[in-house]
Amino acid sequence: MDNFNFYSPTEFVFGRDRAEETGRYVNKHGGTKVLIHYGGGSAVKSGLIDIVKKSLGDADIAYCELGGVKPNPRDTLVYKGIELCRKEGVDFILAVGGGSVIDSSKAIALGVPYDGDFWDFYSGKTPEKALPVGTVLTIAAAGSEGSGNSIITKEDGLLKRGARNDILRPRFSIMDPALTQTLPAYQTACGATDIMAHVFERYFTNTREVEITDRLCEAVLLTMIKETPRVIADPDNYDARANIMWAGMVAHNNICGVGRQQDWNSHGLEHELSALYDVTHGAGLAVIMPAWMEYVHDHNVLRFCQMATRVFGCRMYFEDPESTALEGIRRFRSFLHSIGMPINFEELGAKEEDIPKLVEKLGIGEGTRAGFMELNAEDVAGIYRIAAHASLQGMEE
Numbered sequence: 001m002d003n004f005n006f007y008s009p010t011e012f013v014f015g016r017d018r019a020e021e022t023g024r025y026v027n028k029h030g031g032t033k034v035l036i037h038y039g040g041g042s043a044v045k046s047g048l049i050d051i052v053k054k055s056l057g058d059a060d061i062a063y064c065e066l067g068g069v070k071p072n073p074r075d076t077l078v079y080k081g082i083e084l085c086r087k088e089g090v091d092f093i094l095a096v097g098g099g100s101v102i103d104s105s106k107a108i109a110l111g112v113p114y115d116g117d118f119w120d121f122y123s124g125k126t127p128e129k130a131l132p133v134g135t136v137l138t139i140a141a142a143g144s145e146g147s148g149n150s151i152i153t154k155e156d157g158l159l160k161r162g163a164r165n166d167i168l169r170p171r172f173s174i175m176d177p178a179l180t181q182t183l184p185a186y187q188t189a190c191g192a193t194d195i196m197a198h199v200f201e202r203y204f205t206n207t208r209e210v211e212i213t214d215r216l217c218e219a220v221l222l223t224m225i226k227e228t229p230r231v232i233a234d235p236d237n238y239d240a241r242a243n244i245m246w247a248g249m250v251a252h253n254n255i256c257g258v259g260r261q262q263d264w265n266s267h268g269l270e271h272e273l274s275a276l277y278d279v280t281h282g283a284g285l286a287v288i289m290p291a292w293m294e295y296v297h298d299h300n301v302l303r304f305c306q307m308a309t310r311v312f313g314c315r316m317y318f319e320d321p322e323s324t325a326l327e328g329i330r331r332f333r334s335f336l337h338s339i340g341m342p343i344n345f346e347e348l349g350a351k352e353e354d355i356p357k358l359v360e361k362l363g364i365g366e367g368t369r370a371g372f373m374e375l376n377a378e379d380v381a382g383i384y385r386i387a388a389h390a391s392l393q394g395m396e397e
Contacts, residue, residue, distance in 0.1 A: 002207055002260060006014055013178060021059055029300045034090065035088070037065075039101050042182075063094075066084055072274050077119075078152060082108055083216035093243070098139035102144035107122075107152050112130075113129050136174045139305065141192075142248070146169070153274075161252045188232065199251050202257035205263070210259060220256065263372040290334075305324045343390050364377045
């Protein structure tokens with residue numbers, strides 16, 4: 001196991017009707033003038049924004065609002081948020097929504113105290129300060145409610161890039177599983193796929209002797225395999241929703257990833273798909289991640305055998321470990337299909353002829369992308385080609 005520091009300062013406020021306590025926690029964490037940041041209107045129509053406003057009012061906390069966050073959040077709205085916060089003297093950002101809203105809120109939090117362009121932090125610059133962020137979570141997916149990560153799409157050039165720093169970890173996150181019960185099955189399944197992908201990006205590692213985090217990863221994956229079909233069949237199943245919501249946080253606050261090398265190439269490849277086609281992130285991952293697995297499995301076939309046997313219940317064929325590994329990948333893709341996820345480019349709405357463009361936008365050039373297995377431009381194109389033609393019948397080239 002590698003040396004590591006682990007810092008997770010977020011206060012998690014979990015359970016039914018906890019949004020009614022929002023003002024208390026903003027007050028506790030130092031906010032006096034809040035930007036309420038939210039998405040396309042569901043938080044308004046459901047009455048959640050009114051609940052949050054009342055709670056802030058009861059705590060004598062002033063606020064202003066900025067809605068309109070879209071999936072794959074855009075830099076243009078971030079700039080509007082930064083300008084509004086400066087004008088109104090905002091000192092705390094409150095994200096009411098899912099990962100896109102939280103990521104946009106984090107970007108605004110970075111930009112307000114910064115003299116330059118906030119995009120600098122999504123181009124490699126290390127941030128030194130940010131406004132505090134709190135969240136009221138409405139979908140279990142991105143894990144941004146507990147992480148120091150943020151992903152933003154730059155509309156000029158359709159570049160999807162990330163910033164990562166512990167100063168972006170929310171001060172508090174209110175997590176009420178009941179708020180996710182009205183989500184459509186497709187959105188629920190996309191969120192579940194994203195959660196599983198966050199775990200797999202950590203699970204596939206070259207670091208040896210990491211049994212504790214292996215087992216944590218496997219526990220989250222097994223939970224998702226059990227609970228996701230339950231909420232697809234019964235959207236009002238609070239207990240299943242609760243397990244999924246907490247799994248989403250555990251999957252991405254890095255408790256499962258400390259002390260080990262991580263990958264993140266599936267996310268990198270998917271980001272170009274969602275930037276170009278504006279597809280839902282989880283749906284893109286459902287297409288890319290099994291394709292990546294097929295392409296790299298022989299880099300360490302025994303790790304894929306471990307996934308196959310521990311997570312998907314495959315029988316270990318010691319005389320033919322590759323068959324075990326490929327069966328595990330097949331079962332993963334089959335599971336994703338069973339919950340309504342796309343499995344290839346056609347189902348996703350992507351085009352094989354755009355593969356050269358997708359590879360170019362990754363910016364690899366003559367170099368490589370580090371990870372479980374280093375990937376050059378030819379490797380990336382190969383993964384995209386597998387994703388373009390994937391089926392449940394076999395592992396196609």
